[in-house]
Amino acid sequence: MSKKIAIVTGASRGVGRETALTLARAGLILFLAARTKIDLDDTVAEIKAAGGQATSIPTDVTQADSVQNLVDLVTRQAGRIDLLVNNAGVGVFQPLAESVPDDWLQVIHSNLTSTYLCSRAVLPAMLSQKSGQIINMLSIAAKVAFPAASAYCAAKAGALALTKVLREEVRAEGIRVTAVLPGSIDSTFWNGVEQHPDLNLMLKPNHIAETILRLVQAPVEMTVEEVTVTPPLGIL
Numbered sequence: 001m002s003k004k005i006a007i008v009t010g011a012s013r014g015v016g017r018e019t020a021l022t023l024a025r026a027g028l029i030l031f032l033a034a035r036t037k038i039d040l041d042d043t044v045a046e047i048k049a050a051g052g053q054a055t056s057i058p059t060d061v062t063q064a065d066s067v068q069n070l071v072d073l074v075t076r077q078a079g080r081i082d083l084l085v086n087n088a089g090v091g092v093f094q095p096l097a098e099s100v101p102d103d104w105l106q107v108i109h110s111n112l113t114s115t116y117l118c119s120r121a122v123l124p125a126m127l128s129q130k131s132g133q134i135i136n137m138l139s140i141a142a143k144v145a146f147p148a149a150s151a152y153c154a155a156k157a158g159a160l161a162l163t164k165v166l167r168e169e170v171r172a173e174g175i176r177v178t179a180v181l182p183g184s185i186d187s188t189f190w191n192g193v194e195q196h197p198d199l200n201l202m203l204k205p206n207h208i209a210e211t212i213l214r215l216v217q218a219p220v221e222m223t224v225e226e227v228t229v230t231p232p233l234g235i236l
Contacts, residue, residue: 010088012039024052
């Protein structure tokens with residue numbers, strides 16, 4: 001695990017931050033992407049204080065130029081990319097009849113377009129190496145319909161389809177692609193959502209981070225195609 005080069009998007013808070021900390025403790029060298037530099041720098045400082053290696057690269061993962069800049073910086077500094085964790089994403093929840101087109105596009109771009117752009121950008125390096133791993137953080141919403149979540153469900157379902165297509169395209173090239181579908185997670189994702197399940201009954205970010213670590217540690221001769229992780233008491 002040591003010296004593997006990993007990019008984690010949405011790494012400034014929640015699951016992304018916890019994933020970065022967990023992977024760093026396992027010995028990976030981290031390049032962390034998010035739009036907010038100050039929060040990214042806090043994550044990097046915590047990793048370095050614990051003896052890990054991390055670099056923050058402020059990135060808008062919905063913009064192709066910004067994503068390409070991220071990947072170019074990583075390849076120049078590290079020479080390779082072993083792991084991409086596509087974790088960035090936002091949710092806006094409103095009934096379809098009351099929805100705003102700009103909100104729809106924001107959710108689609110942050111959850112689906114970002115997964116496409118980041119995956120596409122790392123593929124040249126991984127194909128050249130004949131190795132690599134892409135883990136797409138999706139949601140149970142990719143398969144389960146929730147009221148007031150049309151954009152979010154559509155984006156996650158689209159990202160699941162994208163994951164499946166990409167997996168079949170690169171399987172023979174030594175690249176593993178996995179979709180992770182968690183249920184409700186106790187995180188800042190729920191800030192501003194008036195009605196949501198009890199936070200105490202939800203998964204915690206470390207549950208998902210540990211799941212990702214196990215996927216990274218899995219033998220390279222096998223591909224875990226999809227993992228669903230739900231809270232213990234049956235809520236989604």
